[in-house]
Amino acid sequence: MNVSPFPGDSRPLLEVRQLNHAYPLRRHKLFEPRSVLKVLQGVDFAVRRGEAVGLVGESGSGKTTLSRMLTGVEKPHDGHVLYDGSDVWSGTPEQRQLFRRSVQVVLQNPRSSLDPRMRVGTSLLEPLRSLKIEGDHAARVLEVLDQVGLTKSAMERFPHEFSGGQLQRIAIARALMPGPKVLIADEPVSALDVSIQAQVLNLLKDLVRDLGLGLVFIAHDLSVVTYTTSKVYVMSSGKIVEVGKPLDLFRAPKAEATQNLVAAILTVELGLSGKAFA
Amino acid sequence: MTSSSGAPAIEVRDLVVTNGEVTAVRGVSFSIPQGGRMGLVGESGSGKSMTALALMGLLPMGWSTRGEVLHDGVDLAKLSDKALSSRRGRTLSMVFQDPLSSLNPVRRVGDQISWVIRHHTGVDKRTAEHQAIAMMTQMTLPRPESLMRAYPHEISGGQRQRIMIAMALACYPQLIIADEPTTALDVTVQKQVLRLLNAAVSERGSALLMITHDLPIIAAMCDTVAVMYAGRIVEMGPVRQVFRHPRHHYTRGLLDSQPTMDNFALDGTSRLVSIPGMVPPLHALPDGCGFNPRCPAASDRCRTIMPELTGDTLKSACWHPIARVDEVAAQ
Numbered sequence: 001m002n003v004s005p006f007p008g009d010s011r012p013l014l015e016v017r018q019l020n021h022a023y024p025l026r027r028h029k030l031f032e033p034r035s036v037l038k039v040l041q042g043v044d045f046a047v048r049r050g051e052a053v054g055l056v057g058e059s060g061s062g063k064t065t066l067s068r069m070l071t072g073v074e075k076p077h078d079g080h081v082l083y084d085g086s087d088v089w090s091g092t093p094e095q096r097q098l099f100r101r102s103v104q105v106v107l108q109n110p111r112s113s114l115d116p117r118m119r120v121g122t123s124l125l126e127p128l129r130s131l132k133i134e135g136d137h138a139a140r141v142l143e144v145l146d147q148v149g150l151t152k153s154a155m156e157r158f159p160h161e162f163s164g165g166q167l168q169r170i171a172i173a174r175a176l177m178p179g180p181k182v183l184i185a186d187e188p189v190s191a192l193d194v195s196i197q198a199q200v201l202n203l204l205k206d207l208v209r210d211l212g213l214g215l216v217f218i219a220h221d222l223s224v225v226t227y228t229t230s231k232v233y234v235m236s237s238g239k240i241v242e243v244g245k246p247l248d249l250f251r252a253p254k255a256e257a258t259q260n261l262v263a264a265i266l267t268v269e270l271g272l273s274g275k276a277f278a
Numbered sequence: 279m280t281s282s283s284g285a286p287a288i289e290v291r292d293l294v295v296t297n298g299e300v301t302a303v304r305g306v307s308f309s310i311p312q313g314g315r316m317g318l319v320g321e322s323g324s325g326k327s328m329t330a331l332a333l334m335g336l337l338p339m340g341w342s343t344r345g346e347v348l349h350d351g352v353d354l355a356k357l358s359d360k361a362l363s364s365r366r367g368r369t370l371s372m373v374f375q376d377p378l379s380s381l382n383p384v385r386r387v388g389d390q391i392s393w394v395i396r397h398h399t400g401v402d403k404r405t406a407e408h409q410a411i412a413m414m415t416q417m418t419l420p421r422p423e424s425l426m427r428a429y430p431h432e433i434s435g436g437q438r439q440r441i442m443i444a445m446a447l448a449c450y451p452q453l454i455i456a457d458e459p460t461t462a463l464d465v466t467v468q469k470q471v472l473r474l475l476n477a478a479v480s481e482r483g484s485a486l487l488m489i490t491h492d493l494p495i496i497a498a499m500c501d502t503v504a505v506m507y508a509g510r511i512v513e514m515g516p517v518r519q520v521f522r523h524p525r526h527h528y529t530r531g532l533l534d535s536q537p538t539m540d541n542f543a544l545d546g547t548s549r550l551v552s553i554p555g556m557v558p559p560l561h562a563l564p565d566g567c568g569f570n571p572r573c574p575a576a577s578d579r580c581r582t583i584m585p586e587l588t589g590d591t592l593k594s595a596c597w598h599p600i601a602r603v604d605e606v607a608a609q
Binding site for chain 1: 466498
């Protein structure tokens with residue numbers, strides 16, 4: 001299988017341990033005690049350098065909440081988020097600063113995650129500015145544009161001038177600007193056309209290999225996840241219910257949630273066989 | 279499928295949809311027999327949704343059509359808004375992508391279904407409600423009597439889409455147009471909704487025009503498929519033939535860029551085939567074949583002269599079609 005180009009580096013780069021989190025629900029009566037929705041229950045999750053990890057589950061299973069914990073957007077009620085071995089929420093400001101620039105996100109829809117009134121070049125500089133990263137910014141922009149397969153001319157243009165696939169490359173470029181070690185991609189191709197999806201998936205795969213990035217790939221489409229990752233976590237009702245290599249998992253799913261996801265797969269061949277709805 | 283006697287459920291001849299500046303649909307012709315099912319595949323910007331809206335007479339302001347849309351003995355393209363409105367929901371109806379934005383948020387879902395029935399058939403309120411409940415039962419909605427009283431925001435996305443399908447099918451239309459009916463739904467409910475749509479369409483003998491970018495859905499639901507690119511149909515024919523032995527390079531590319539469990543991932547080095555470049559914007563369509571800038575086989579002729587759709591059962595619009603393989607396997 002996948003031989004990691006970074007052997008010996010088996011220590012997790014980004015890890016969560018025994019994460020619990022709940023959101024309060026609306027009261028139905030004025031003095032009723034608030035009930036809570038347990039969105040994460042005892043979640044363990046880890047990603048290593050040069051490793052692409054998938055996270056799948058139905059909507060409402062807690063995938064997005066977990067990604068909010070991994071990126072430090074939200075603080076868990078209980079449990080630990082560790083970056084490079086140190087706790088993100090109890091570390092020093094320096095450690096926190098390092099974590100902030102080392103973990104970056106790519107969101108689902110680049111049309112809404114890029115500022116429509118900002119030139120692409122300016123958008124790319126934003127992370128460096130907000131993270132107060134020094135250095136030759138112009139050179140960095142060029143380097144990153146090259147990594148995602150775009151030319152220099154992209155800098156002067158506005159988001160509406162690009163197609164969906166190009167915009168998602170720009171969003172990936174922006175995430176790469178601060179030189180992250182871990183990329184968290186939340187449904188990065190589900191808003192894209194089929195012929196473009198492949199381009200973006202191939203790019204993510206290349207980045208993992210060439211830059212040794214850790215990739216957390218959140219998606220609901222199992223075939224896309226299988227293509228991109230070497231290990232998959234399946235979530236259901238706030239718990240990790242199954243972990244394994246994608247093909248093993250999907251050929252012989254054990255947990256009910258995995259079985260449901262596998263049963264939902266529809267391929268051209270299955271459709272043509274006339275057994276799609278059997 | 280049911281027999282295809284008499285006139286087709288819909289016949290589109292040389293449909294053009296334009297707003298004066300750009301042309302989204304550039305001469306599209308197809309026909310669907312009674313009870314037939316056609317898939318219309320294409321990426322965003324290919325003109326597939328504009329084709330659907332043109333058939334329904336629901337184009338946005340400023341857009342107009344040329345060509346003929348023959349349905350139930352009339353040319354829909356020439357009907358007045360009022361005449362068209364009396365047909366929508368009765369002889370032809372549409373299921374939209376996002377049920378939350380196409381249902382009325384301030385009316386109970388049961389009332390919305392029974393309104394369609396009363397409006398078109400003139401039955402009394404109680405009968406309409408009974409029919410609505412029967413429809414919802416068929417759509418396997420839980421406790422339909424109480425769900426009738428729910429507002430759209432109170433039910434799940436899958437339930438909302440099943441309500442939409444119930445509304446679209448309530449008057450036994452000759453033709454149902456479904457525009458990406460499951461794209462907004464969670465994967466695990468997609469297949470269930472498709473299965474219900476499939477069964478309900480079969481039972482009524484309605485014709486179906488399924489518009490989607492998702493090839494597996496077409497493979498599972500349709501008998502024929504038309505592949506659209508840059509406002510034109512580039513390939514059309516029986517689903518099995520088009521998907522197994524496409525002759526157009528765009529269709530081949532679409533099929534190859536489908537990630538499937540079987541053809542990769544055994545080793546970590548496999549790569550998906552992708553079509554280079556992107557769909558051209560409407561205001562900058564290339565001369566000749568719309569696909570030529572992305573096509574591996576493009577020649578000078580492709581860059582200057584637009585190929586016409588030709589062929590018998592499998593029609594394709596390509597100057598350099600992929601060689602026809604022995605078609606024994608096609609059936």
